[in-house]
Amino acid sequence: MGYESLSIGINDAVAASFAVLSVAVFICLPIAAWGWLVYPLWRSGGLHGWITRGGGGRMHSTETGARRTPRPALVTFRDIHYSVKLSGRGRPELHILKGVSGVLLPGTLTAIMGPSGCGKSTLLDILADTKRVGVVEGDVRLNGEARGTDFRSTCAYVMQEDCCHSTLTVHETLWFVCALRLGPDERLELITRTMVDLDLAHVADTRIGDDVSGGLSGGQRRRVTIAIEILSGPALVLLDEPTSGLDAYGAQQAVATPPAVVAALRRFADRGRTLACTIHQPRAETFALFHQLLLIKAGETMYCGPVPDFLRGCGVACPPSVNLADVVVDLTHTKEADADADGAEQSVDLVARFAASALRRKIEDEIDSVELGCHPDLADAAASLEAPKEQEGARVGCCGSSGGYPTPLMHQVGVLVRRQWTLDTRNFGYQFTWVLNGFVLALNASTYLLVEQPPLSAQPASVYRDDMGCDPIEPSGRQGCVCHVPMDEAASNGQYNVGADATECGRAILASANAVFAFRGFLFLVINALFVNEAVFVPAVIADKRFFAREHGARAYSVLAWHLAWLVKLGLTAALKALFYTPCFYFIGQLRPAWSAYLAAALVTGGMGLAGSAVAMLLTTLVPGLGAATTAFGCAVLLYQNVCGFFLPIAAIPPYLTWLTWTSVFTYGYYAIVTSQQMFGSIELPGDTPART
Structure with missing residues (x-):
């Protein structure tokens, strides 16, 4: 049975x-993955670079990216308003920016200053076209034209928080950025040039690390974040507090010493790029490196113009032994009424004085000339307009077709997989x-x-x-x-x-x-x-x-x-x-x-x-x-x-x-x-x- x-x-x-x-x-x-990884590298001659240090020298071009001159970026913004709806029924809108206007010229480094909460970072988000909440009003133009879909390829935005992989070295971090953003026809000598400019060459093989595992210092990590964005050679660079977490010496350093943050930014501006950054109370040597100053008080423009003309335009005297940046910051802080009523009245008076000043009218005329196409700096932009268009037409996107990305899809996948595997x-x-x-x-x-x-x-x-x-x-x-x-x-x-x-x-x-x-x-x-x-x-x-x-x-x-x-x-x-x-x-x-x-x-x-x-x-x-x-x-x-x-x-x-x-x-x-x-x-x-x- x-x-x-x-x-x-x-x-x-x-x-x-x-x-x-x-x-x-x-x-x-796995077979398909191996094909995705190998084919784009084999076609670009970079397969051997996978087993070499960082793949350096495997992508060739006729000129280094550090030496190429980008198309000048002339940015104008007129009457910028920004407001957000507060949570809760019946609560009014909060107006953060109230009619801010200005011009960012090629070859200049502009400091955006003001007290905390005045709208500095908000203005930077709007200029970088990253603000996705709230109501934005006003007009922002690049070289006299409205910002298009290719604006992000022209503008680099360095946010306040560092965003780096802690287990990668400085050289590897920049190599992956170069491989993704510059494509196979760019020479990677740009990495070395950028590290030298930002005083990172001596830590090229050091892992970035974090606060727990160690590695680079806070200032060095900040410079790596800046290097990531400026590596591709953008014409417009916007930075939110690039000196945050740094001491005064690390933020500036004299020209005779190895370059660091603001000094390096000044050199990038001297090469024809347009740079603007928010900064909080820099020391005198650092403040002297800026060409232009945009001073914001409670969402309104308090001053906009050359740094040397600030005192003359505001009618304020600065003793020789006092840091001009300290005077600027003091003027933007509204004093308590019972402590110093004159300080509050002076701050409000400066806002009204600038609104009625000849400098404000000059800025409006300059914005009008840009929109009409008769600004002198637009001639340089027009002269370099055709070449970038030809290069953009050769760019490929998904599956090798034109799509606005500097490298083909399979190359992007290969680089991302290699980076993930390394991590x-x-x-x-x-x-x-x-x-x-x-x-x-x-x-x-x-x-x-x-x-x-x-x-x-x-x-x-x-x-x-x-x-x-x-x-x-x-x-x-x-x-x-x-x-x-x-x-x-x-x-x-x-x-x-x-x-x-x-x-x-x-x-x-x-x-x-x-x-x-x-x-x-x-x-x-x-x-x-x-x-x-x-x-x-x-x-x-x-x-x-x-x-x-x-x-x-x-x-x-x-x-x-x-x-x-x-x-x-x-x-x-x-x-x-x-x-x-x-x-x-x-x-x-x-x-x-x-x-x-x-x-x-x-x-x-x-x-x-x-x-x-x-x-x-x-x-x-x-x-x-x-x-x-x-x-x-x-x-x-x-x-x-x-x-x-x-x-x-x-x-x-x-x-x-x-x-x-x-x-x-x-x-x-x-x-x-x-x-x-x-x-x-x-x-x-x-x-x-x-x-x-």
Whole structure:
């Protein structure tokens, strides 16, 4: 008399479809990724640069980017107003800027000064075309024309917060920027020139670091951030507090000493570029490096013009021993009425005096001349207008077509993948998670082998004999996949039917049931660990989104390139996890000794890892914030676990929720790895012949 094996009824097509999907991901994807990485480098002659230091010298051109003269940028802004709606019903709008006007001339360095909250950074955001909230009114023009879609390729905006990868060196950081923004026809000697200009050559091979791991100083990191933006040679450079976090010496440094922030900015302006930056109370030597001054008080223009003419225009005397910048800052601060009413009246009087001054009328006339096309600086811009248009026409975007990006799509993907790979190989915490996850999988397998079978008296099951034999044991409709032993016929008094044959039969059945329970529980823990471990990508993607926002805003690469780079990286990482994690649990857990079963387990390992990282990336894109994304990932894990058929049988799930089962990757991964093992083909009972399965 034979008895069928304890197995779950699974459609073989489910496991087959998962295997086909896994093969497509882990065979086709790495091959395609390798082609994406190698082909653009081979075509540009930069393949050898992958194994050289930073790839320097692999992209050639006829002239260095540092020596090329960009098209002059003449920026005018007239009557700029900015207001935001305050939260709460009935609350009025908050007006931050109130009719600010000015001109940024080529070859000049302009200082935008004023007290905190006066609107300096807001004006800079509007000029850089990055303000996305609130109401902006007024007119901003570049060389007499409205800003177009190519404005971001002309303007570089250095924000106040540093945004650098801590594990990259200075040279590597600039190399990746050069590879993304300048294209294969630019010579990378520009990197060396830029590092020399910003006094970074002596730390070229030093990792940037952070406040915890060390590395560069705060001033050096600030200069790296500036170098990233000015490396591509933009005609217009806007900087928000470039000297924040620096001491006075590091912010200026005399011309005879190695150049640093403001001194280097002055030299860039002397080469024909247009630069403007917000700055707070610089020292006298630093303030003397600026050509123009835009002074803002409570959202209104207090002064706009040459720095030497400031005192004469305002009618204010400055003693020789006093820093002119200190006088400027003091004039913008409204004193308390009971402390110094004259100071408040003088500050308001200067705003009204400038509004009625000849200098204000001169600025308005200058803006009019730019809009009419008769400004003298527009002649230089018109002379260099044709060449940039020819170069822009040769630019390629997605899939090599014209799209406004300096490099082709595949080149962007290759550079991004290489950068991500470099960051991962230098991230000790990320590497530690790999080792820890492998240890946990091995520990699960060891625990599975050490589980002792409990005695018969402790089993909540019923056994009985019928005609000197044992009835076939069918899977219970209420027990799911955990333990397929009927439990609804247990004696009410806790005693089992007696009889030697019945006892032997019960022991055999329960021992097999315990083995099935432990085995399937072990496999479920494996796929659960493989999926949950991908939660590490939640903070990684959120951190990378900061870099994406800046670099994509600077037209360094497209959204498609960013997503493809992450897809390639996740695919390659999943393939490596399949090679590294599978032996950790397969051989220690003494699973089925067959190559087909091992390959299926490896595919499931890689597939679960890839699915987990993909879900993490999806949730970080849809859900804002690290805490919310982490919570959403945990909820997704719980949902996938409960509907996969392990805890709750699929037949017990309400019909209107069964679609969740087939959208859960746990369902496919769990069923595929269980059916691939076939560890329990039959159950031998005393005195009977097992049936073939």
